[in-house]
Amino acid sequence: MSENYKFDTLSLHAGHIPDKETGSRAVPIYQTTSYVFNSTEEAASLYNMEVGGHLYTRISNPTVAALEQRLAALEGGASALACSSGMAAMHLVVSAICSSGDHIVASSKMYGANINLLQHTMPRFGVNTDFVNPNDPEAIKRAIKPNTKLVFGEVIGNPGLDIMDVPEISKICNSKNIPLVLDATFNTPYLMQPFKHGANIIVHSLTKWLGGHGIAIGGAIVNGGNFDWGDKDKFPTISGPHFALGGISFWEEFGPSALIAKIRAEGMYNFGPSLSPTNAFHLMQGIETLPLRMKKHIQNTHSILDFLVNHEMVEWVKHPDLETHPDHEVAKRILPKGSGSIVAFGIKGGREAGKAFIESVQLASHLANVGDAKTLLIHPGSTTHSHLSSEAMKEGGLTDDMIRLSVGLEDINDITKDFERGFRAVKKLNK
Amino acid sequence: MIINFKGAKTYIGTGGKSLDVTKMTLCFLHGAGQNHLSFIQQARFFAYKGYSVVVPDMPAHGFSDGNPCKSIKENAEWINDLLVELNIKDVVVIGHSQGCLVALELNRILKSSFEALIFVAGSNEIPVNQFLLELSKENPQKASQMMVTWGHGIDGDMSINKWPGHSHYGEGNNIMCMNKPTALRYDLHSCNDYSDGIDAAKNIKVPALAVLAKNDQMTPLKSGLKFVELIKNCETHTLDCGHFLPSERPMELNSIINSFLLKLK
Known part of the structure; x- marks a missing residue:
């Protein structure tokens, strides 16, 4: 049948x-x-x-x-x-x-x-x-x-x-x-x-x-x-x-x-x-668990967006599900379930702050991949694009302070706790 | 190959080999809303086995232009004229679904020499429900999708395919979308209106083969079995699949047809 x-x-x-x-x-x-x-x-x-x-x-x-x-x-x-x-x-x-x-x-x-x-x-x-x-x-x-x-x-x-x-x-x-x-x-x-x-x-x-x-x-x-x-x-x-x-x-x-x-x-x-x-x-x-994972990826992404948008150490947050994103209306139309689980954000303090954040988190993995079940982070300014000047990075749509986050499936409270650890390290640096 | 036939561009698949009418010719007739691509795994197979293969896209189907035929009789006359045009004399006609009705009718009028008839998922009648008839006029794409879903057995549902990476549903929907929008409506009405199948089946005097499908929801097995009873000495096989035998069970179907053809030689 x-x-x-x-x-x-x-x-x-x-x-x-x-x-x-x-x-x-x-x-x-x-x-x-x-x-x-x-x-x-x-x-x-x-x-x-x-x-x-x-x-x-x-x-x-x-x-x-x-x-x-x-x-x-x-x-x-x-x-x-x-x-x-x-x-x-x-x-x-x-x-x-x-x-x-x-x-x-x-x-x-x-x-x-x-x-x-x-x-x-x-x-x-x-x-x-x-x-x-x-x-x-x-x-x-x-x-x-x-x-x-x-x-x-x-x-x-x-x-x-x-x-x-x-x-x-x-x-x-x-x-x-x-x-x-x-x-x-x-x-x-x-x-x-x-x-x-x-x-x-x-x-x-x-x-x-x-x-x-x-x-x-x-x-x-x-x-x-x-x-x-x-x-x-x-x-x-x-x-x-x-x-x-x-x-x-x-x-x-x-x-x-x-x-x-x-x-x-x-x-x-x-x-x-x-x-x-x-x-x-x-x-x-x-792929057998793709629907389950994607639901949780999106759920965690929306939670982490709330956390980052309201955090004093965060300069900016970019994700198409945020109203501030220039393509938000297109995203709502063609991606109604959510626009994926990659988030870009900037930490107050520029390139050094980004580096300190990355080096201080424990749960999130610092590596060059996205889409893992585990939360992943990379700071292009100190890794993949470290050879570029601030101006050159800007031309490519990147900034010194940018962190690329691939939101994983962990308990959201554990992810935010881990990030607070990173932000505390940045605070110490800024003092 | 493409020819100009009856004033319209007409495509005829030849299985990747040149047409050679000195050989025994296998003429494949596609079903309602289909085209030559129904026989992807038969055309090349038999052409490379040394047969001459013709798989025409009926008018308004596949790569052929023109207006769709409006009855089974009109389809049969068109095929008859095409065989004459191509100078094909010794022909085995292989119909799938609606193509079986066309083959039955062709048997009554064919001017060429008929070697044998092969019916794949066939019957002497193919009644079409009113809902599908109306939908084929109002929304042919939706009607096509429903036919593709109904037409396949579990292999369609589960995306199981002998051809690595291919999807029965995705491929089937797009094959039907290649036709002119009016093609399906005229095909389904032609099937529904055809009522000469019993006489035509009784009139078959050449060797006949029927390959039926156990889970056929378009031309149900019960109807197919009644049909073969009408044909004198019809060799009959039943395969475990849905209506789209040529793509669902290509190797088994090809093997049965090949054995049958070898007996004719």
Whole structure:
């Protein structure tokens, strides 16, 4: 019977039914590189993409496929592909859609590695990017050129927490027949499903909230199946004859899943950024509790916002759920359950104060990750951006005093007590 | 391949191989609101097995332009004319769902040489409830979503797919969205209005194969079993899945069809 299961149920079950042979309730870890073919005919069928199946774990694996199918179900996409990291996912998408001479329009307020890839690496291969303010749909429209092949941004920007007006930007992309590719790591499908707002392709760092436990690096591409790749002049390697498989047209043969089929046949085959089956298993364990964790992440985030906004040692607090955030209205519209669990705040006393705070807290972990079940902190001014001047940091939307906080699932009173410890250290410094 | 047929752009999938009418041709007919992508895992499979494969997008479906056919008879005549246009003589027609009704009707009028008929999730009648008929006019996208949900068995619900990473629901919805908005309405009315199935089934004189689905909510198993009783010597198989056999049980379906075809040679 068809049940149309809801999000919480799919988080636990999608992608796996216990097999009749073993009855294993958990998704088995198929820790294998390769698969025995029953006949040469079967082997040929898999190589020719005549039917689905597994031939080599660099291309696909049953444990990884269960994760992919769970992600496709949670996002409401046509198909998904998991890979070794979020950055691998990003590179796979860009290299599948763009060739030398093509152009990208991207948000100027993004994760540093996303910017590095587009600003420094891809131009070496003839793919250039114009960076524009993600909060200005008209600027995005103006930046689109005849050779623009995709528009890219982050739903919730890292680290600035800018919110992209996805419905507005998707209308622009749709009118120009250009796919809108979004990094949806900070929102996860629990807070917002970008395909419902018109996006076409999603990339995730599974390492963060989806995995949620800081134990496995992974990435994924989810394909909405809602983009028409039929323009052979614009997307010749997707709709026109491809060198692989005797001149296959992925669009004609796979329709809504053309992009994922192409990435599997070309990107995974030629670049090889596969996800290990064991990491796929760990990431699925995380996804099983995603709805529960996200509820608590948001609950704790709202509590910590109250605490920080009213604290005498805090100069400023930035989060899209605060009315003071410039994108608050957009956030309310497209992220009604909450705008994620990253908070940026400034401590009175500048760079030295930030450093003292970080070094004094005990419960919160000082490290370069976000989206863990545990509370994480980093002070860009004394770590990731310590080589930059105050002015240079400001240009990048960062300040000397800024602390990036990834709110965890601990008891909120323990988190605030820990922060009070940090603030006391700052007070001593300021005396 | 794309041809201009009856004044409209018409897409015909050939499974990644060139059409060669000197070989036995397998003509796949898609169901209501579907298109050639219903047979993703059949077209290439049989083309690479040495058959000539044609999977047309009916008018207003998939990559084909034109106006949708308004009856099963009109669909069958369109296919008949297409086979003549392509100079296809020895053909095995494989219908899925509505495609089975079209195949039945085609059997009565076909001018080419019919080798065999294969019915996948078929029946001699496909009544459509009034609610879905009305919804297909008012909100075809919603009607498509409901059909995709009803049409799949548990593999759809649980996002289980033989093709790694693919979602039956997500893919199915988008395949149906590729059609012109009026296509589904005319398809469903064509199915609902068709009443010549019993006579057409009794009239089959070529080898026939039926592959039915245990959990089919669109053309229920009970109806399918009654249908095959009407056909003389119809080889019948039942698979444990929903209505969308070609994507839910591709390997099993391909294996059954392949064995049947080998017996014809």
